[in-house]
Amino acid sequence: MIQTPTSPETETLLISLPSTIGLYVTQEQFAALAAANPDLTLERTAQGELIVNPPTGWETGERNWSISGELYLWWRNSGEPGKAFDSSTGFILPNGATRSPDASWVSRERWEALTPEQKGTFANICPDFVVELRSSSDSLKSLQAKMREYKDNGARLGWLIEPQQRRVEIYRPELAVEVLENPTQLSGEAVIPDFVLNLHRVWDLKLSA
Numbered sequence: 001m002i003q004t005p006t007s008p009e010t011e012t013l014l015i016s017l018p019s020t021i022g023l024y025v026t027q028e029q030f031a032a033l034a035a036a037n038p039d040l041t042l043e044r045t046a047q048g049e050l051i052v053n054p055p056t057g058w059e060t061g062e063r064n065w066s067i068s069g070e071l072y073l074w075w076r077n078s079g080e081p082g083k084a085f086d087s088s089t090g091f092i093l094p095n096g097a098t099r100s101p102d103a104s105w106v107s108r109e110r111w112e113a114l115t116p117e118q119k120g121t122f123a124n125i126c127p128d129f130v131v132e133l134r135s136s137s138d139s140l141k142s143l144q145a146k147m148r149e150y151k152d153n154g155a156r157l158g159w160l161i162e163p164q165q166r167r168v169e170i171y172r173p174e175l176a177v178e179v180l181e182n183p184t185q186l187s188g189e190a191v192i193p194d195f196v197l198n199l200h201r202v203w204d205l206k207l208s209a
Contacts, residue, residue, distance in 0.1 A: 024049060027098070041087065041100050043099055043100055060133060064087055064102050067103050075105070082107045082109075083106045083108075086103060087102045089101075090121075090122040092123070093150075093154075094153045094154065095152070099150070102131050103130070126153040126155055127150075127155060128154075128192075131158070132159070132161070133161050140162070144160065144169070148171070150171065151173060157170070157172060157188065157192070159171075166203050168186060168199075184198070184200065
C-alpha cells in the first residue's frame with residue numbers, strides 16, 4: 001500500500017515503481033525504490049506499507065534547517081560524539097519499519113557496536129534522539145504514532161515540535177508524554193548533554209531572517 005500524508009491541497013507525485021512491486025514492499029524493494037526516487041523522502045511501516053513524503057514548503061524547510069544546524073553545531077563543538085543526521089537519513093528500526101526523523105543522533109557506543117552489514121544504506125538502529133517537526137499538512141495523530149514507535153524501538157529522547165501551536169511533546173522511555181506550551185528552549189537532558197535548542201528561531205521565522 002502506498003500512503004501519502006494528508007494535505008488540504010491535492011498534489012501529483014511521480015514515483016518510479018518497478019513492475020514487481022505489489023501492495024507491500026520488502027526491505028530490498030524499498031532500498032531500490034529509494035535509490036530510484038532520490039528527490040522523495042520515502043518511509044516503510046513495519047507492515048511493509050510504503051509512505052511517500054513530498055518535498056516540504058519553505059517554512060518547514062527553514063525550520064528543519066535551523067534545528068539540524070543547531071544539532072550539528074552541538075555535535076561539532078562537543079568533539080563529534082556519536083553520529084548526527086538530518087531529515088534525509090533513513091533507519092531500519094527493530095520492528096522492521098524504515099523511518100526518517102527530521103533530525104536525529106546515535107551515540108558512539110551504539111553506532112560502533114553495529115556490524116558493517118548493519119551500517120548499510122539504512123542503518124539497522126533506532127536513534128537515541130529523534131526530532132519530528134510538524135508541518136501544516138502533517139497529521140498530528142500519525143506523528144504521535146511515529147514518536148511512540150521510536151520510543152518503543154529504543155529512542156531515549158524524542159521531541160515532536162508543532163510550530164503553528166508553539167507546542168512540544170517530549171517522549172521518554174517508560175514515562176508519560178510531557179507537553180510543553182510555548183517553551184523558549186528544549187534541553188537534550190542526559191541523552192545529549194549540553195545540547196539546548198533555542199525555539200525562538202523555530203517559532204518566529206522573522207528572527208532567523
